[in-house]
Amino acid sequence: METVADRSSELVDKRYYRAGATWQDDTHRSMRRSRTLAWIVSGISGLVAVLSVLALVLILPLRQFEPYVVEVDKSTGYLEIMRALKPGDLSQNEAVTAANLVRYIRARETYDSRExxxxxxxxxxxxxxxxxxxxxxxxxxxxxQSLDKIFGRNVTVSVExxxxxxxNRNTASVRFATTTRRNNSSTADNWVAVIKFRYTSTPLKxxxxxxxxxxxxxTDYRRDQESAPAAGSLQ
Known part of the structure; x- marks a missing residue:
């Protein structure tokens, strides 16, 4: 004898069950793919974070803190950061250029009739x-206004x-002081010189x-006075 349940099951299309099973399988696969992708992304992020920390640990000992000494000129109030010399090629070393500039100013600004x-x-x-x-x-x-006419033989000018x-590569600023001695008195002046220079490859004697x-x-030399001269008597 055929029951009502049997007749109902025959009325339902079997494709409906197959479609439901397929949808369920697709849903599970999609969830698995999403979960796998999430693990991959989180794993890559964790690896990048670990590598960043390791790089920071390796680089940190190489970091250097260089102290600076700031010098204040008592007479002019000029501030200057004192820097250490840097190693390098001798012809391009800042120390060599600075020495040449100092030598030039001493030769140009010093006045002594004997030298x-x-x-x-x-x-x-x-x-x-x-x-x-x-x-x-x-x-x-x-x-x-030539210097030998103004100073003569009894005046000397020393440079500090x-x-x-x-x-920059071809310009420097040099601060220096001159002391002019005449008879029993001396006058101190503060100067700042802007000097343009170069290194030539032209053969020299x-x-x-x-x-x-x-x-x-x-190539060019200009000096300006920093402050008013201060006069004093030699003891």
């Missing part, structure tokens, strides 16, 4: 273009270098190489 020719020749050896012309004019007899700052082996040349 006048020696200082003048050295300053001219380091000078070219406008710097050389200006230096020549300072000692030209036709110049009424305070700092050398390289502004052998005797010039002893005083200027790297071909250092000052």
């Amino acid at each position: 006048l020719k020696q200082n003048y020749d050295l300053a001219q050896l380091y000078s070219t273009d406008a710097a050389s012309k200006d230096l020549t004019w300072l000692y030209t007899p036709a110049n009424p 270098i305070k700092s050398v700052s390289l502004l 052998n005797e010039w190489r002893f005083d200027n082996p790297l071909g250092f040349q000052v």
